[in-house]
Amino acid sequence: MSAAASAESPPPPPANIISGKVISAVIRAEIKTDCESIASKVVPGLAVILVGARPDSMAYVRMKKKACAECGIDSFGYDYPETVTQQELMDKIAELNADPKVHGILVQLPLPDNIIENEVTSAVDPAKDVDGLHPVNCAKLVTAQTHGGSVKMNWKDLSSIPFHIACTPQGCIELLDRSGVDIEGKRAVIIGRSNLVGMPVSLLLNHRNATITIVHSRTKDAQSVVKEADIVVAAVGRALMVKADWLKEGAVVIDVGINSVDAPDTKKGYRLVGDVDFKECEGKCSKITPVPGGVGPMTIAMLLRNTVNSAKRAAGV
Amino acid sequence: MSAAASAESPPPPPANIISGKVISAVIRAEIKTDCESIASKVVPGLAVILVGARPDSMAYVRMKKKACAECGIDSFGYDYPETVTQQELMDKIAELNADPKVHGILVQLPLPDNIIENEVTSAVDPAKDVDGLHPVNCAKLVTAQTHGGSVKMNWKDLSSIPFHIACTPQGCIELLDRSGVDIEGKRAVIIGRSNLVGMPVSLLLNHRNATITIVHSRTKDAQSVVKEADIVVAAVGRALMVKADWLKEGAVVIDVGINSVDAPDTKKGYRLVGDVDFKECEGKCSKITPVPGGVGPMTIAMLLRNTVNSAKRAAGV
Numbered sequence: 001m002s003a004a005a006s007a008e009s010p011p012p013p014p015a016n017i018i019s020g021k022v023i024s025a026v027i028r029a030e031i032k033t034d035c036e037s038i039a040s041k042v043v044p045g046l047a048v049i050l051v052g053a054r055p056d057s058m059a060y061v062r063m064k065k066k067a068c069a070e071c072g073i074d075s076f077g078y079d080y081p082e083t084v085t086q087q088e089l090m091d092k093i094a095e096l097n098a099d100p101k102v103h104g105i106l107v108q109l110p111l112p113d114n115i116i117e118n119e120v121t122s123a124v125d126p127a128k129d130v131d132g133l134h135p136v137n138c139a140k141l142v143t144a145q146t147h148g149g150s151v152k153m154n155w156k157d158l159s160s161i162p163f164h165i166a167c168t169p170q171g172c173i174e175l176l177d178r179s180g181v182d183i184e185g186k187r188a189v190i191i192g193r194s195n196l197v198g199m200p201v202s203l204l205l206n207h208r209n210a211t212i213t214i215v216h217s218r219t220k221d222a223q224s225v226v227k228e229a230d231i232v233v234a235a236v237g238r239a240l241m242v243k244a245d246w247l248k249e250g251a252v253v254i255d256v257g258i259n260s261v262d263a264p265d266t267k268k269g270y271r272l273v274g275d276v277d278f279k280e281c282e283g284k285c286s287k288i289t290p291v292p293g294g295v296g297p298m299t300i301a302m303l304l305r306n307t308v309n310s311a312k313r314a315a316g317v
Numbered sequence: 318m319s320a321a322a323s324a325e326s327p328p329p330p331p332a333n334i335i336s337g338k339v340i341s342a343v344i345r346a347e348i349k350t351d352c353e354s355i356a357s358k359v360v361p362g363l364a365v366i367l368v369g370a371r372p373d374s375m376a377y378v379r380m381k382k383k384a385c386a387e388c389g390i391d392s393f394g395y396d397y398p399e400t401v402t403q404q405e406l407m408d409k410i411a412e413l414n415a416d417p418k419v420h421g422i423l424v425q426l427p428l429p430d431n432i433i434e435n436e437v438t439s440a441v442d443p444a445k446d447v448d449g450l451h452p453v454n455c456a457k458l459v460t461a462q463t464h465g466g467s468v469k470m471n472w473k474d475l476s477s478i479p480f481h482i483a484c485t486p487q488g489c490i491e492l493l494d495r496s497g498v499d500i501e502g503k504r505a506v507i508i509g510r511s512n513l514v515g516m517p518v519s520l521l522l523n524h525r526n527a528t529i530t531i532v533h534s535r536t537k538d539a540q541s542v543v544k545e546a547d548i549v550v551a552a553v554g555r556a557l558m559v560k561a562d563w564l565k566e567g568a569v570v571i572d573v574g575i576n577s578v579d580a581p582d583t584k585k586g587y588r589l590v591g592d593v594d595f596k597e598c599e600g601k602c603s604k605i606t607p608v609p610g611g612v613g614p615m616t617i618a619m620l621l622r623n624t625v626n627s628a629k630r631a632a633g634v
């Protein structure tokens with residue numbers, strides 16, 4: 001892959017590494033071009049609601065706004081103190097739902113304890129729910145009648161799907177597609193079944209005609225189940241759980257997990273690792289995502305893309 | 318099996334046969350008792366909308382009304398000619414949604430071609446959608462935050478789940494439970510992924526902590542995938558597809574399929590068979606449902622139960 005793959009030309013990753021850094025940079029460049037081509041008709045706008053001053057939340061919001069600016073997406077920030085009331089947030093969301101300059105509304109989670117989180121996120125117009133976590137959008141991943149049904153959707157082009165798909169799961173599929181991994185007919189084992197990652201990524205893989213198996217904390221002998229997989233998606237939150245002897249030779253591994261482990265030798269005192277023991281598994285996989293630099297960077301890229309798609313749908317372009 | 322397989326003490330079925338006839342009769346008796354015990358507070362009411370004169374639809378509607386009467390559920394029939402308009406149906410549903418005597422609304426499918434089916438079914442108040450096919454109810458099967466989430470649901474008692482679950486999938490789980498089959502931690506393979514049967518039954522089995530694998534028309538080597546299963550649910554619509562050599566010794570088999578095959582030696586000229594070759598498989602399974610007399614009778618029983626649960630929730634009893 002050439003240096004043109006990003007703004008700051010990262011070195012090419014080893015052949016069997018799926019680099020989310022490189023792929024997300026390519027996607028962001030596409031989004032930028034896309035924004036330029038529609039600029040005369042619509043400028044995509046993302047509203048970002050931040051409550052309180054959690055350093056991690058503030059950092060995420062900063063990154064998202066910066067990414068918007070780089071691609072040509074307007075971002076509108078609404079920062080509230082911890083003491084904000086449910087009603088104030090609901091009123092703001094109602095206002096943003098009605099605002100034609102806003103195509104995406106993002107509520108940075110978690111919200112403080114005095115706020116009923118799912119009441120707030122459910123108030124967002126599903127058409128502007130660029131996080132893809134509104135129950136209506138989650139639901140469409142299941143109820144979309146695509147197999148034998150009347151509405152035909154092209155799951156090979158997630159940008160064409162007429163509702164918002166959660167960013168991290170969407171990012172996982174995009175990583176597979178852009179690495180030339182064929183999903184159709186493959187055995188896919190997904191470890192984890194959360195509404196945020198495991199379940200939606202499972203449903204997406206099913207729509208792409210993988211034969212899916214969902215592993216969770218009550219699964220007996222997870223190791224031998226994972227061994228059946230051509231494609232493994234790990235979304236658990238347990239550092240280095242998946243070992244080389246869990247994998248079939250040549251498996252493709254997407255590691256969603258982000259876990260912090262002690263690393264006294266580093267300046268920060270910790271480092272981030274995935275749910276997969278990368279060092280052990282790397283040699284056995286045909287492809288694998290690293291942590292960090294794998295799924296992580298894809299989440300924001302998909303958020304940007306959802307926002308642009310939302311703007312295009314709103315403007316009819 | 319004898320004709321007496323109803324409320325009047327049926328003969329015991331062979332030990333490894335899961336009899337939907339017997340189990341549904343038990344459930345109907347429970348429902349009757351339930352209705353009697355709440356009669357002073359609420360009489361459950363089911364509205365049944367029938368359009369046109371398809372003999373099969375008319376027969377189903379007749380069976381459902383009869384079953385209601387036997388249990389102490391009021392049924393209200395609304396029959397329309399083929400020429401009914403979309404608006405007439407929508408108006409009737411709006412009226413039934415508002416009627417406090419109606420706790421369940423059933424639109425007998427299919428509707429004629431000039432009617433937009435999913436617009437009609439989506440108009441039913443989800444709280445009265447006793448068929449469990451409204452997108453909101455389908456969605457809750459996925460988005461219900463039960464694993465690691467804040468809302469705890471008791472999936473071991475489907476009657477306690479505060480939204481309607483589709484009748485046939487619910488019937489499958491009930492058959493397993495009432496036959497003493499332990500679901501937790503088992504490998505379950507579901508053949509078929511339709512919104513009507515395969516997908517919801519998969520999600521229910523996942524909620525019960527089975528490790529699920531979903532097989533469909535694009536699955537490669539379905540036979541060897543099915544062979545991994547402790548529990549097989551077949552919901553395909555292909556006569557006698559699953560053969561004995563597809564099964565692990567001792568597997569439990571739930572056969573949802575209803576297929577009509579030529580039978581020149583019979584009066585009707587055809588007979589109904591499942592997706593599983595019962596004769597071949599019976600000896601290899603620890604338990605198996607027959608067709609007919611397996612899943613079939615459970616569907617109406619679950620419809621009745623959903624209606625009673627809806628009435629109880631409406632009346633707060």
Ligand SMILES: NC(=O)C1=CN([C@@H]2O[C@H](COP(=O)(O)OP(=O)(O)OC[C@H]3O[C@@H](n4cnc5c(N)ncnc54)[C@H](OP(=O)(O)O)[C@@H]3O)[C@@H](O)[C@H]2O)C=CC1
Nearest residue numbers: 192193194197216217235236237256257258295296299464
């Ligand atoms: N890269 C990114 O952008 C993102 C990364 N993440 C990361 O992904 C990981 C998963 O996140 P999330 O889905 O929200 O986490 P949750 O805690 O909501 O879900 C974890 C899932 O893993 C399952 N699980 C737990 N222990 C085991 C075990 N021993 N064996 C098999 N399965 C197990 C749980 O099963 P059960 O249901 O039975 O409890 C559950 O379904 C985390 O590390 C998170 O930080 C998350 C979002 C975005």
Ligand SMILES: NC(=O)C1=CN([C@@H]2O[C@H](COP(=O)(O)OP(=O)(O)OC[C@H]3O[C@@H](n4cnc5c(N)ncnc54)[C@H](OP(=O)(O)O)[C@@H]3O)[C@@H](O)[C@H]2O)C=CC1
Nearest residue numbers: 147509510511514533534552553554573574575612613616
């Ligand atoms: N007992 C009862 O009360 C009820 C019984 N039924 C019966 O259950 C059966 C299924 O119904 P329904 O879900 O509505 O049917 P659908 O036709 O909607 O779905 C059939 C499913 O089977 C899959 N399939 C088709 N061919 C194969 C194959 N060769 N190998 C593996 N999978 C295959 C399809 O895959 P793909 O998605 O790839 O196309 C699809 O997911 C029918 O026989 C129906 O009559 C249905 C409802 C109630």
